[in-house]
Amino acid sequence: MRVTVRLFARLREIAGTGELILDLAAPATIRAVWAELASRYDELAPYAASVSAARNQEYARMDTAVSDGDEIAFLPPVSGGAGAQRRPSE
């Protein structure tokens, strides 16, 4: 199956693109999409514990199943501002 991956902020910079197409063996979960990405871009690995995900523009858990044609977005921690400087654990 084929999914569109959307990346933002630091994740987008690491991958060098905000949108890419991935082919995966079915069945697959969002975690499998992330694993495929992380295998292509080593620098993504530290974000495994802090990244959030969305499937077809709705928040989704990493164990959510993906379908052919889905848009899967990976979201790094958002700008916390003063008093919310929780760093991703590495």
Next chain:
Amino acid sequence: MPAARLALTVDPLDVVTVTTAVTESARGVTGAISSFIGLVRGENLGRRVRFLEYEGYEPLALRAFERIEQEIHAHWAAAPLGLHHRLGRLEIGDASIAIVVASPHRAEAFAACRYAIERVKQIVPIWKHEHFEGGASWIEGATADPEDEGALAEALRRACA
């Protein structure tokens, strides 16, 4: 056509526009309006900031705004929320966010307005790229998990402190 109450825009923010959008939908029941405007500071973490770039996942950010409005209604007798967030390049002193909350009485308006900005910082998928003298970095803080009960409780605590 009146402005949307909840919006993302690359244009300069205008709190009067947001206020009008809110009051038009709550005329007669509103006795108090509280507003918050966040500005780009020229200093952060001891660094001199040159400018900021905001990047957002727009459909999810708008849904997060709607969720924050629903959470406000669950806690306070507040009328509609007005929330405009700017994206793209912002200079020092520019407004990055304008929040307007109307309610029957002032206590709820102040609390709900504070709650709204705390929740924006926690769950709205908008990222800030800070360009300072000598470099640039993404400002990362909270997780973007709207189901995180601990974060919600913390926002409520700050709003009611």
